[in-house]
Amino acid sequence: MTPAARVQTAIELLDAVIAAARTKGAPADRILADWFKANRFAGSKDRRAIRELVFAAIRACGPVPATGRAAMLRLAEVDSAIAPLFDGSNYGPARIADGEAVAEGGVAPAWLADRLAASEIAGREAEALLGRAPLDLRVNGLKADRATIKLPEAAQPTDAPHGLRLPPGTPVEQWDAYRDGLIEVQDTGSQIACLAVAAQPGETVIDLCAGGGGKTLALAAAMDNLGWLVASDTDRNRLSRLLPRAERAGATIAETRLLNPTREREALADLLGKADAVMVDAPCSGTGTWRRNPEARWRLDDAELARFVKIQAYLLDLAAELIRPGGRLVYVTCSLLDEEGATQFAAFLERHPGWQVATPPLPAGRPRADGTRLTPFQDGTDGFFIACAGRPC
Numbered sequence: 514m515t516p517a518a519r520v521q522t523a524i525e526l527l528d529a530v531i532a533a534a535r536t537k538g539a540p541a542d543r544i545l546a547d548w549f550k551a552n553r554f555a556g557s558k559d560r561r562a563i564r565e566l567v568f569a570a571i572r573a574c575g576p577v578p579a580t581g582r583a584a585m586l587r588l589a590e591v592d593s594a595i596a597p598l599f600d601g602s603n604y605g606p607a608r609i610a611d612g613e614a615v616a617e618g619g620v621a622p623a624w625l626a627d628r629l630a631a632s633e634i635a636g637r638e639a640e641a642l643l644g645r646a647p648l649d650l651r652v653n654g655l656k657a658d659r660a661t662i663k664l665p666e667a668a669q670p671t672d673a674p675h676g677l678r679l680p681p682g683t684p685v686e687q688w689d690a691y692r693d694g695l696i697e698v699q700d701t702g703s704q705i706a707c708l709a710v711a712a713q714p715g716e717t718v719i720d721l722c723a724g725g726g727g728k729t730l731a732l733a734a735a736m737d738n739l740g741w742l743v744a745s746d747t748d749r750n751r752l753s754r755l756l757p758r759a760e761r762a763g764a765t766i767a768e769t770r771l772l773n774p775t776r777e778r779e780a781l782a783d784l785l786g787k788a789d790a791v792m793v794d795a796p797c798s799g800t801g802t803w804r805r806n807p808e809a810r811w812r813l814d815d816a817e818l819a820r821f822v823k824i825q826a827y828l829l830d831l832a833a834e835l836i837r838p839g840g841r842l843v844y845v846t847c848s849l850l851d852e853e854g855a856t857q858f859a860a861f862l863e864r865h866p867g868w869q870v871a872t873p874p875l876p877a878g879r880p881r882a883d884g885t886r887l888t889p890f891q892d893g894t895d896g897f898f899i900a901c902a903g904r905p906c
């Protein structure tokens with residue numbers, strides 16, 4: 514494909530991404546993967562270039578652009594290599610017309626940028642939300658050790674005790690160490706969130722919103738495969754990915770429980786008041802993960818945010834019921850909005866008098882109200898709010 518044809522293809526893909534963002538349809542990654550599958554004529558260099566263009570254009574636009582072409586013209590404002598490719602050539606985009614509409618720049622739609630600013634995420638902190646994430650690994654302590662593991666490429670240790678960092682795009686999935694379960698792909702912020710649980714061998718630990726089990730596997734390693742580790746979620750698809758991953762990682766103590774939304778207690782009835790620790794890695798707006806899916810900021814609206822805030826409070830209260838006297842609650846969210854983090858946790862403490870804030874020392878992050886906040890700008894991780902409280906004895 515010519516460079517101009519790649520730009521035109523990226524414009525058409527951006528139209529699909531914009532439409533999907535408006536209707537809460539498929540994420541950009543999925544849209545691109547489907548297109549590449551259906552258009553085999555695009556070689557690996559084309560695919561890489563188109564992908565770069567689409568994501569660079571998404572990052573360059575704050576609010577949802579009207580069209581893919583307007584989004585690409587916005588990218589042309591910040592990348593001088595793009596405008597000359599609007600050359601009217603065969604398969605390329607038409608020439609730029611005088612006064613043609615260009616999408617607006619910025620970090621996010623105005624309402625969301627304002628909410629972030631109210632949570633002290635503005636300026637360079639806000640811009641860093643749209644940077645490119647590195648590729649972080651967690652060395653699986655059940656099978657290997659960070660100090661001695663041999664990998665095909667040199668990796669830098671991160672702040673997390675088992676963490677290693679590689680450049681984005683490193684094909685780790687093809688490495689033997691990955692296939693054999695010696696390493697997991699996991700952001701350093703996620704690894705640090707798991708440290709906050711301080712899970713010990715022999716304990717009863719619940720990962721209440723386990724999803725595909727990224728954090729469950731880290732907890733199993735911390736527990737040295739000793740104890741009872743329950744991984745629950747309401748999403749059957751996500752949870753179904755956990756056990757094959759656990760097998761690869763040699764995490765034998767992970768047990769999954771599929772929950773029925775609004776009737777979660779039923780599947781967890783045998784654990785009420787028994788857990789030494791419960792981690793609530795809550796469903797959230799994901800404002801801390803825009804480095805990975807920047808178009809998520811076009812999908813969020815006030816109603817969706819309110820829905821997250823409500824379910825977070827509900828899950829925190831459910832977790833409290835599962836914890837034994839003297840046990841601990843760890844609340845984690847990959848959002849940097851206070852309503853999903855500091856304010857949410859403060860409301861929990863108000864509803865549960867007697868619970869004591871007790872965040873263990875973490876290797877990165879800064880205090881934020883009763884918890885700790887990690888940000889892409891300060892910590893080079895995804896954005897997280899992490900807070901812990903102990904149930905009174």
Ligand SMILES: C[S@@+](CC[C@H](N)C(=O)[O-])C[C@H]1O[C@@H](n2cnc3c(N)ncnc32)[C@H](O)[C@@H]1O
Nearest residue numbers: 722723724725726727728746747748794795796
């Ligand atoms: C931030 S994700 C969890 C990511 C996961 N812990 C990991 O490390 O990969 C939030 C999860 O909460 C789950 N969830 C949503 N509502 C829930 C509920 N009522 N009970 C339990 N899990 C729920 C979602 O399905 C989603 O997998």
